[in-house]
Amino acid sequence: MLFRIIIKKLAILLISLFFVVSLTFFLFKLVPGDPFAQEQAVPEEILHSMHHHYGLDRPWYVQYALYLKGIITWDLGPSFKYEGRTVNAIIKEGASISLVLGAEALLIALIAGIFLGTLSAVKRGSFIDRLCMIGAVVGISVPNFILATFLQYIFSMKWGLFPVARWGSFAQSVLPAVALAMLPTAFIARLLRASMVEVLLQDYIVTAKVKGLSFMRIWACHVFKNSILTVMTYLAPLCSSILTGSFVVERIFGIPGLGSWFVTSILNRDYTVIMGLTLFYSGILMASVFLVDVLYTILDPRIKLSKVAYA
Amino acid sequence: MPEKDPLFLPYQIKEKEIHYDASLYLSYWRSGWKKLRANRLAMAALFCLIGLMLMAIVGPMLTPYTYYDTHLQLKNMKPCKMFWLGSDELGRDLFTRMWWGARISLSVGMVAAVLDIIVGVLYGAISGFIGGRVDELLMRFADILHSLPYLLLVILLMVILGPGIFTMIVCITITGWINMARLIRGQILQLKTTDFALAIKALGASRWRILLKHLIPNTLGSIVTMLTLTIPTAIFAEAFLSFLGLGVQAPIASLGTMAHDGLSALRYYPWRLFFPAGCICITMLCFNILGDALRDALDPRIHL
Amino acid sequence: MTALLEVKNLRVSFKTNSGNIYAVRGVDFSLYPNETLAIVGESGSGKSALALSLLRLFSTTSVKVEGEVLYRQQNLLTFSEKELGNIRGQEIGMIFQDPMSFLNPTMSIGKQIMEGFYYRKKMTRLAAKEKTLELLHKVGIPRASYVFMQYPHELSGGMKQRVMLAIALAFSPKLLIADEPTTALDATIQAQVLSLLKQLQQENGMSLLFITHDLSLVAGFCQRVVVMYAGKIVESAPVEELFLYPQHPYTKRLLDARPKGDGKLLHEIPGMPPNPRQPLEGCAFLPRCHNPLQICLEKSPPLFSSEEKHHSACWHQDPRSFV
Numbered sequence: 001m002l003f004r005i006i007i008k009k010l011a012i013l014l015i016s017l018f019f020v021v022s023l024t025f026f027l028f029k030l031v032p033g034d035p036f037a038q039e040q041a042v043p044e045e046i047l048h049s050m051h052h053h054y055g056l057d058r059p060w061y062v063q064y065a066l067y068l069k070g071i072i073t074w075d076l077g078p079s080f081k082y083e084g085r086t087v088n089a090i091i092k093e094g095a096s097i098s099l100v101l102g103a104e105a106l107l108i109a110l111i112a113g114i115f116l117g118t119l120s121a122v123k124r125g126s127f128i129d130r131l132c133m134i135g136a137v138v139g140i141s142v143p144n145f146i147l148a149t150f151l152q153y154i155f156s157m158k159w160g161l162f163p164v165a166r167w168g169s170f171a172q173s174v175l176p177a178v179a180l181a182m183l184p185t186a187f188i189a190r191l192l193r194a195s196m197v198e199v200l201l202q203d204y205i206v207t208a209k210v211k212g213l214s215f216m217r218i219w220a221c222h223v224f225k226n227s228i229l230t231v232m233t234y235l236a237p238l239c240s241s242i243l244t245g246s247f248v249v250e251r252i253f254g255i256p257g258l259g260s261w262f263v264t265s266i267l268n269r270d271y272t273v274i275m276g277l278t279l280f281y282s283g284i285l286m287a288s289v290f291l292v293d294v295l296y297t298i299l300d301p302r303i304k305l306s307k308v309a310y311a
Numbered sequence: 312m313p314e315k316d317p318l319f320l321p322y323q324i325k326e327k328e329i330h331y332d333a334s335l336y337l338s339y340w341r342s343g344w345k346k347l348r349a350n351r352l353a354m355a356a357l358f359c360l361i362g363l364m365l366m367a368i369v370g371p372m373l374t375p376y377t378y379y380d381t382h383l384q385l386k387n388m389k390p391c392k393m394f395w396l397g398s399d400e401l402g403r404d405l406f407t408r409m410w411w412g413a414r415i416s417l418s419v420g421m422v423a424a425v426l427d428i429i430v431g432v433l434y435g436a437i438s439g440f441i442g443g444r445v446d447e448l449l450m451r452f453a454d455i456l457h458s459l460p461y462l463l464l465v466i467l468l469m470v471i472l473g474p475g476i477f478t479m480i481v482c483i484t485i486t487g488w489i490n491m492a493r494l495i496r497g498q499i500l501q502l503k504t505t506d507f508a509l510a511i512k513a514l515g516a517s518r519w520r521i522l523l524k525h526l527i528p529n530t531l532g533s534i535v536t537m538l539t540l541t542i543p544t545a546i547f548a549e550a551f552l553s554f555l556g557l558g559v560q561a562p563i564a565s566l567g568t569m570a571h572d573g574l575s576a577l578r579y580y581p582w583r584l585f586f587p588a589g590c591i592c593i594t595m596l597c598f599n600i601l602g603d604a605l606r607d608a609l610d611p612r613i614h615l
Numbered sequence: 616m617t618a619l620l621e622v623k624n625l626r627v628s629f630k631t632n633s634g635n636i637y638a639v640r641g642v643d644f645s646l647y648p649n650e651t652l653a654i655v656g657e658s659g660s661g662k663s664a665l666a667l668s669l670l671r672l673f674s675t676t677s678v679k680v681e682g683e684v685l686y687r688q689q690n691l692l693t694f695s696e697k698e699l700g701n702i703r704g705q706e707i708g709m710i711f712q713d714p715m716s717f718l719n720p721t722m723s724i725g726k727q728i729m730e731g732f733y734y735r736k737k738m739t740r741l742a743a744k745e746k747t748l749e750l751l752h753k754v755g756i757p758r759a760s761y762v763f764m765q766y767p768h769e770l771s772g773g774m775k776q777r778v779m780l781a782i783a784l785a786f787s788p789k790l791l792i793a794d795e796p797t798t799a800l801d802a803t804i805q806a807q808v809l810s811l812l813k814q815l816q817q818e819n820g821m822s823l824l825f826i827t828h829d830l831s832l833v834a835g836f837c838q839r840v841v842v843m844y845a846g847k848i849v850e851s852a853p854v855e856e857l858f859l860y861p862q863h864p865y866t867k868r869l870l871d872a873r874p875k876g877d878g879k880l881l882h883e884i885p886g887m888p889p890n891p892r893q894p895l896e897g898c899a900f901l902p903r904c905h906n907p908l909q910i911c912l913e914k915s916p917p918l919f920s921s922e923e924k925h926h927s928a929c930w931h932q933d934p935r936s937f938v
Contacts, residue, residue, distance in 0.1 A: 016455045027471055141596035143547050145554050146588040149574060153581055203716040206672050211731045211782060212704030222719055244462040248554060263555055266470055278467065282459055289458045300721065318910035319936040
């Protein structure tokens, strides 16, 4: 039963990926104007030869087929703007940086978020609770780029506690990771608190109390287990938020990761890079949605054992 | 025979004593408003927002400058008597520009949010109401769209459609309706199974009538709450896009483009970034606080 | 014989945004060892609030409990959470109406029962599992080792209720509170669960506080009956006395309202119970009584005793109303 559910979800994942891949291709075909004639007037023959070089003069279905072939063989083509660099190389270079940054932010968000959410729920109604929740609202209201510049200004420029920019040392990763993690932390804290408070109102907590279990035991086993499931549904948007946050944060801190490359390629109208990065991002996100979905199915016995195959 | 205690003589019950006193029960909207009023933080946020909107309308009129007047000799000045919030690198008055930018940001935010709500409600309501295969298909499509990062899509669409206010609104709307659609669909699905929906159907109401006049109005509470919470998302999207350079074109300023301009001058003229940034933050904060409070006040479960 | 449980002037009220709700307005009763006492009342009479208040199991903090709950001469209402924790499960157990919502949906049955053994008695896993299987067997669950691994949503209503019994009886408490345990079950299962309860009560030598709205369940099952209305006790008597010689008008009406199978129309009690949000003046049953007196409007009647152990709160029992 579990196996069938997973296979079904995998199929949906592949179909969605295909859909996104095709959508990306056709969207970019719709962009008006010529990718090469943006800045200055380029003579006809040169345009023609460039088009031929990049295969843009073939009919659209041929281009589409080549595009799909390229994706399956993991060849995403060359960059339009940077001679000699392929999209693959750019992705490899930037991914190692961005993934580390992203993982750091993810860890901070999970640890801080779960801690604050639990604290608020346990001490609900108290001053600490109100403080945390107001902090959480502020956390989701301050855009990450504003927070990033603020952190940079105060902690780097004014007080000199951390390096201003660039990447390489642990110290250089602290401020950007914190800036990226702020919104998800606030979200997780709020979600967890709401979920825990709701679980506390459930009848089976009364049964647990009647069993005479200690406060700690009731919280750790009954409340936490049931409310953490809610937070799991947030994991995919969490990755999404860190990903898009990286666009601005990497820019502000001068980090040469994928986010920076994405923004640069957008401003340069470097279409192959944009497309390649879009596909990479979509792939990662859809894979993470799939993983979280499967994890959720495994953890919640109601779904695992139901006779109806949920999808 | 000894006299019976007069207290123990029979008593005639009057009709009215058998009935309930119903005056304690308030209607849904009235009790919601009452709860909202009691939340002081939310009221403060509401007043703050009203103040901000007033300033956005009136602000640019308070100074003798327009948002595009340049004074090249007076560039990069700190806040002073002449330029209340200072001037930018072209000598334009930041006070005027900021409130002009607030106008743009707020308008974009609110228009995009309203459009999102309309699209979302219609999509979700129709999907939930029709049910079955159609519902599955529509929701599948929404799910696929939802699994991609919202801002990524918006950026891509901006690249394709080009910069400008109108395209920005379109792009934000195209991607932001999904949460609303899901919420409404869930509620409609639930309402469909209630007895009152069945009763109306039995009275012979047409499907459109059931949907528009009976089911959707019951979801108004969620709609209002979601609207209040979608506006800051839209404002954030606009600021994000502008910050990346994909927003409105100069010399028109939005709060996001001003933040973008202020970034390069951060080291020496930090106020150029922090004033518009602060404005964005406060606006979003107020909308979020208000939205949260509305959600609590209009929650049909804890309705007392 | 000293009473196992003595409740004196118990009052329970809830604080809400739109005023106070007075659920229990002053209740006194006693429960003796090895005795089955039934508390009968309609919805809104305050019986569930009463049950929860004994062990302070409310999930909200805006509840006020006043009075005395003497368990073995100690007032439970003055106990701290920790001290209460020692009483709950060990001395006093409880089962509830809807077993689905009272069992943790993400934990297996075995784990939920074992929890108590493992964490409170510090037994080894193996010993705890053995005890659990024994318990499951005792409450009449077939294939205990299979059910051990199952989850609540996989069991039927009757099975779930038996599981709840197993949880409640794990430490052989001296007192079991059963809050409408059979209301959510089919009639045939109802009978099974009731007979199981009776059997377990006799085997373990427990006292049973049986709360229900259904008078017909009470005969043949309980020894004494207490009738509640609008948060107060209106009559209390040994079960046969109550059925044969009811004194309070409400009890009489309740007994009349039972379907007798003779094809005649059912007798209903006109009117509705009073609003729990308003403090009471005079007798709560006044608007629905067929023979009220002047004093009923002004003062609430106290409990009058007629025979030994038969009390009712009606001014008609006051000697001054006799002619």
